[in-house]
Amino acid sequence: MSGNKAYLGFDIGGTKIAVCIGSGDGKIVASERIVNAEREPGDVMDQMVSAAKGLMSSQGITDKDISAIGIGAPGPLDIEAGVMYASPNMKKWDNIPIVDFISGKFRPKVHLDNDANAGALAEWLFGAGRGRKNMVYLTMSTGIGGGIIAEGKLVRGRDLLAGEMGHIVLDPDGPACGCGLRGCYEAFCGGKSVAQRIMSDLGQQPDHPMMKLAGGDRSKIGYPILIEGVRMKNGYALSLWDDICLRNAQALGGFMNILNPEMIVLGTIALAAGNLLLDPVKKLLPRFAWPQMIKDVEIRPSELGNKIGEYSAISVAAYYGRGA
Ligand SMILES: [Zn+2]
Incomplete structure (x- = not known):
């Protein structure tokens, strides 16, 4: 994959998290699913980063090939502060500064939105x-x-x-x-x-x-x-x-x-x-x-069916990354 057009996405869910790389024209070129249920958020977040770095190296790309990073997550969220709060399916994920954490590991700008808005963006941009x-x-x-x-x-x-x-x-x-x-x-x-x-x-x-x-x-x-x-x-x-x-x-x-x-x-x-x-x-x-x-x-x-999670995360990156 070449050009400055790739997006990195994290779709955070109560049972699973999808980490994926998408091209600018809406193709998911690589993805990996991580088990979340019942695990400590710190461990899961470390695994999200290592999975993303693994996918990037498998595609032969680095930070400079990625235009933006998108995160889709269940509410409640403080989108402006980039913080996740506990929800019934994610009780341990309380007061998690997910945007700061991911921003600290990668150079491109990180964008966050709730999973419903992210799903709407996905069906609109790519579905x-x-x-x-x-x-x-x-x-x-x-x-x-x-x-x-x-x-x-x-x-x-x-x-x-x-x-x-x-x-x-x-x-x-x-x-x-x-x-x-x-x-x-x-x-x-x-x-x-x-x-x-x-x-x-x-x-x-x-x-x-x-x-x-x-x-x-x-x-x-x-x-x-x-x-x-x-x-x-x-x-x-x-x-x-x-x-x-x-x-x-x-x-x-x-x-x-x-x-x-x-x-x-x-x-x-x-x-x-x-x-x-x-x-x-x-x-x-x-x-x-x-x-x-x-x-x-x-x-x-x-x-997009059961692929909507991956597309959602990429869509958050694509939509906000282009300065919407
Ligand atoms: Zn109600």
């Missing part, structure tokens, strides 16, 4: 939203994170907190959300909330057909068995699914009326469910958005 000017991205996984591209820019907000689309309140009397509010979009449709709802409805009924689908594996209770149950036309699953589709349409319809996007890109759950989710949501949209908003919007699953 489904290439060439679009107005796009919304939703992570749709354990929780629901969002990133907004408006008029060709990532929307950041005064305190760099914009895009928390999972936490718009759809029903003030709805279920409690992990954020402290009640009835958030995430509290209805996030993976963790859906798992909790199934457990509270069926946890005492081990012989229920839905619980049998999990086969005793608690990690499957949630979207995995729900999607299977809907495909099998189980009554409980179908009624919960109707609810989830309605809440998704309510949220997406709201985003459409506010932002008039060309495209809405949906992550993990939409990838797993496909048209099982998208078709009913699209059918329900006219209840929540104007026809002229719905007419030209494309709603689709993520194009």
Whole structure:
């Protein structure tokens, strides 16, 4: 690889961290995954640096061949200070000055953003939203994170907190959300909330057909068995699914009326469910958005799929590195 066009990226997640090198035109040329779960952050961070240096030497490049370094990390973050704070999946990563640490090991400038904004940048620069000017991205996984591209820019907000689309309140009397509010979009449709709802409805009924689908594996209770149950036309699953589709349409319809996007890109759950989710949501949209908003919007699953972490980190480097 030649020219001053490479990017170095770190995608930090609760279980795994991806370290990767990307070319300016959006190709991941080398990557490595590091186990994070339950380990000490100091050890993991040292390994991130040695993995990055190993990848650079395998590509025959040095610091001077790298335009910028990007880090995508779960919140809460102090993006301006470059500091990570503890989250439920990363309890040990509290008050970690990740940007200073990485800056101390490499010469190029280091940029940090949260994983949802980083995902939005990835789908926009290198995935489904290439060439679009107005796009919304939703992570749709354990929780629901969002990133907004408006008029060709990532929307950041005064305190760099914009895009928390999972936490718009759809029903003030709805279920409690992990954020402290009640009835958030995430509290209805996030993976963790859906798992909790199934457990509270069926946890005492081990012989229920839905619980049998999990086969005793608690990690499957949630979207995995729900999607299977809907495909099998189980009554409980179908009624919960109707609810989830309605809440998704309510949220997406709201985003459409506010932002008039060309495209809405949906992550993990939409990838797993496909048209099982998208078709009913699209059918329900006219209840929540104007026809002229719905007419030209494309709603689709993520194009980058399980590679989005790598692309996210590279996209943070590419977007902020070019002086956005
Ligand atoms: Zn919330």
